[in-house]
Amino acid sequence: MSDFGSTDQRMKKFYKQAGIEKLEDGNWTIVLDGRQLKTPAKNVLTLPSEELAEAVAGEWADQIEYIDVATMHITRLVNVAIDRTPLARDEMAAEVARYAETDLVSHLAEGPTVLRERQEAGWAPIRDWAAQELDVFLLPVEGVMASPQPTTSLEAARSHAAKLDDMRLTGLNFGLGLFGSAVLALAVEQGRIMSEEAFDLSRIDEVFQAEQWGEDDEAKQREAYNRHQALGLGVFFAALNR
Secondary structure: OOOOOOOOOEEEOOOOOEEEEEOOOOOEEEEEOOEEOEOOOOOEOOEOOHHHHHHHHHHHHHOOOEEEHHHOHHHHHHHHHHHOHHHOHHHHHHHHHHHHHOOHHHEEOOOOHHHHHHHHHHHHHHHHHHHHHHOOOOOOEEOOOOOOOOHHHHHHHHHHHHOOOHHHHHHHHHHHHHHOOHHHHHHHHOOOOOHHHHHHHHOHHHHHHHHHHOOOHHHHHHHHHHHHHHHHHHHHHHHHHO
């Protein structure tokens, strides 16, 4: 599932102040000039913690003349969690297993040695953690060709995801595509590593290639945008963990 909002949605800012409000059920919501914010599907934007509400309100407060959805990563996550995730939980849990089946951190380069050493130094501790803590044991393979992974490991990844609440499942699902790895996304969701660290670990190959051949402006812009998304995901999970 990848419906986390278009990056070209812009509308003129229609409010002056963004704040938070506690609901009668103990959850929180966002208010713009005193009016409750709704999701794209017209649901009340209901948030489980004050910290997460503050983070979302901060994104709305940071908008200047136009509302730029591309800069509002946390808002996009909570919108998906409220509007879309309840309708697609089985699909999203299954996607975690699909990523684990061809996980980035289990595919090691045949060479050169320096790249292989960087991969093992960065990825082996996370693979070991996933095996020990989540029963997601993945066999490392050389090269880009997929190799069968233990069925029990894939089911463990799927089962873990299926037990998460809608907010956490949404963040985990987003991390899959951002990092190209179920193991890295699971490590962030569980608080084993920070989201920016996971992003750096996901880019070991890209960084090595850039060192050899250079990096163009488009690649730099893409890296900066995705890093910003990783920071937003980190704030999202940090707020959920408090």
